[in-house]
Amino acid sequence: MGAIQAPQLSLAALAPLLFVFAAAAVGVLVEAFAPRRVRHPVQVAVALVGMVGAFASTLLLAGSQEVTAGRALAVDGAALFLQATIAGLGALSVLLFAERSLDPAGSAFVASAAVPAGSVRDAELATSARVQTEVYPLASFAVGGMMLFTAANDLLIMFVALEVLSLPLYLMSGLARRRRLLSQEAAVKYFLLGAFASAFFLYGLALVYGATGSVQLADIRTAAGAGGTDTLLVLGLGLLMVGLMFKASVAPFHTWTPDVYQGAPTPVTAFMAAATKVAAFGAVLRLLYVAFGTADWTWRPLVYGLAIVSMVVGAVLGLTQTDVKRMLAYSSIAHAGFLLTGVIGLANDGSGPGLAATMFYLLTYGLTTLGAFAVITLVRDGDGEATHLSQWAGLAQRSPLTAGLMTFFLLALAGIPLTSGFTGKFVVFRAAIEVGAWPLVVVAVLTSAVAAFFYLRLVVLMYFSDPAPDGPTVGVAGLPTTVVLAVTAAATLVLGIVPGPLLDLAQSAAVLVG
């Protein structure tokens, strides 16, 4: 029996991950030992340092391509691009968490999430000035898991990363200060369905291992290429996809999305909608392109079908929503379908614009949707955020700036030119057409038109309806939210008008090593 060989670790290549996980660990210690008075600013600072540090180190690593940690992690262009995206979106989300001037009690999060909803103690908590700060280390862990997810070159690491990113998210969903019952329901629902999806993933992993004798993506590729169509492998791939599609909220694995998006505290919803989507699609791209990206493997019909179902379900069910957050949840499902349209764009020889297109779309969608949810945190009435559509009537007259920003984000989500949403749609549609998937693109444009209807309905309400006399007020955003709004709006505009540099970057980063 030989001694266990310690795997070769390239610490420099892991710097982004180390930054975030270190921040998370420090955050836990701060939570335990720092006095209550300084806890909030310190936690915010620690989380921001971790994420900004991770972002900066991905920039420094740009161009590197290596497989490290016993071939478990691939640090390549795609991983770094997506890690930078996740870290950036994570930092913006932390700013949203840190906003203290909107809720009269000083935070969007409840101090003690375990108290039964509706109890006397719960009523006290709603207005109590006590602020718990565990959301910051949780967010750091989630971001770390997401970044690991996009770099996992090994199905086991991918599974570990999936759990690391999911568990904090389940908790964070239950932290809303207002509408506790909805929030707790969201957390439980997300946890149960998420655990179910994880089990699917794990079962798929086992089958793939059984078929190929390895959990390494590169080995699977070799074995799959040699074996042709192997029932175990097909089944395994299908089950792995179920697990990943669940996280990416692709229909028909989307049922948790509206409830969780609605119930979770809005800053957390923003974080989930933006960053989780990036991470999940990062893993999908790596799994499909690295392990199954050969001509012998026809996962394309599967993705084709999922894309259509997701776009149709998201767009059509989005029409019937009366809650802004649920509406954006269905929008997120439809956008997952558009993203899959980009994923299709892989030619049989392994080349193709799909990877760069999908990564670009992830970035634009993440920024825009984060901005849209940030606007939602501003519109409030006495009972917290006013998310019912009817409460947004005539908002443009109360607050032209807020309504203007929301309109801009909605137009971007609808894919109107001169916004980043259009550029994103353009690149993914082009990727699909280049490999001949034009029927899919036709479905995509039709569903875009349907989806535009519900985005516009909100615009109609804000601009063309008269405000209700007891309508919500628009809170005065503090510095953190203002920064988030400014960054996301500027990015949405700039990526719509001069997307060239970032497209180049995505193009040069579109490298996957196995």
Next chain:
Amino acid sequence: MSGFPWLLAMIVVPAVGSAAVAALPRGRELLAKQVALGVSLLVLVLAGLATVAFDTGGPRFQLTTSVSWIADFGVSFALGVDGIALVMLLLIGVLVPVVLLASWADTMPANRSMRSYVAWLLLLEAMMVGVFAATDVFLFYVFFEAMLVPMYFLIGSYGGPRRQYAAMKFFLYSLFGGLIMLAAVIGLYVVSSSQLGRGTFAFDALRQLDIDPGVQKLLFLGFFLAFAIKAPLVPFHTWLPDSGAEAPIGGAVLLVGVLDKVGTFGFLRYCLPLFPDAARELAPWVLVLAVVGILYAALLAMGQSDMKRLVSYTSIAHFGFIALGIFAFTTEAATGAVLYMVNHGIATGLLFLVVGMLIGRGGSRQIRDYGGVAAKAPLLAGALLIAGLASLSLPGTNSFVSELLVLIGSFPTRPVFAILATAGMILAALYILLMYQRTMQGPPRGVLFAGDEEPAAGPAPAVPAGTSVGATAVLDAPARARTRRVQDLSGRELAVVAPLIALIVVLGVYPQPLIDLVQPAVAATMGDIGSDPGGITPIHPGSEGTN
């Protein structure tokens, strides 16, 4: 002088003007209007100078500017005009100041300001210039879609009672067509990258492609659908009567006068030269739609009781004529179609404006609420008559020249369609004259003279006082309104109608300069499609017109 980027200036000036107006402090309504009018007049001057700089014997696209925009896709910010685009720019240059002047005294709906209204108008102008001046298909698409946003707000914020519905319908129809076109644009790009080795959106390069017939048909349909919704051809027309009726008058003039011309312009610029085989093969079907549109829309126009809806339906009939001229594939007919695009913008623009002035006085859009207005307001009646006669293509008015060219030009190749279309002219006379007769002639009656009658016989109950009928009128005080109601055209209103009436007459009598400007571009387009360019026979329709 030829080095000056005229086209870029025509986009930048109104865009900057729009931002400047929007940035004015609340309450500076008059200043906003003055700035906007100045900006729009400056654009008109620029359009005029660009026309002077344009050489009719020169290359196809002139006054070109090209800057690489998104190098990855081969997109460039490329502007340039041929004769067809140039006359459309001139039309925009004329209509926007007229519309601003016409909206000068409009009462805005509650909580809306004149400042934002004129800011949207100027932004719309910038977009409209861009859509006609783009020579890069991607850039064209960007303007094509972005143009929807200002129009959407113009209809939705400043329109009539059903403005929300109309704005939504307008936006969704256009967006639907636009997205289908987006798929075709990308398809075209992919074809270009497989044939040229490097994808491009430059119109001149795309024209050289040799596209497989099956693919060509799909791409043609993708573009065609977007333009047929925009133009609009029957059966894609149902959004226009709603938008035309609910939009504020200024918005309606630009919508029908210019925005919808993007559709017919798109047929000529993109559908024919880029997909000549598909265009030839599918032309009979398009002609069927065109002629059905001419007759069907004319019949519907006769049945309308709402004046703005009526004018909208007449436009649908006219768009049928334009499509007929374009898809007849002769230089005469297509030249006629381009002239028609300009003349229709002027004639229908005037018709909308005068109808708007009438509605502004009476507060109702219903024909039955008016009668005998000519007795009290002869100038108003006269302006309406001239606009109507131009709209029904009476010889001597500008529309006659274009309609005649379309019919003469299409007869040799498509006699059946030309004959059927001619019947549309008769229907046009009916719906226009019936409206004139009912509102202007006979004994004075209706809302304008309500004070002279018993209250019981007063205004039609369908339109309660105080109903907003577009930006033009909110008459919440009947007593105050009555004193203003029967006034004839004011000096400002005369200044609105005079230039358009002058153009109707001048272009009706002497259209040759316009034909000279347009004809080389049309001949080049017909050359692209491979039909016999024929060569236009010397036409002096002016002499025919005045006979």
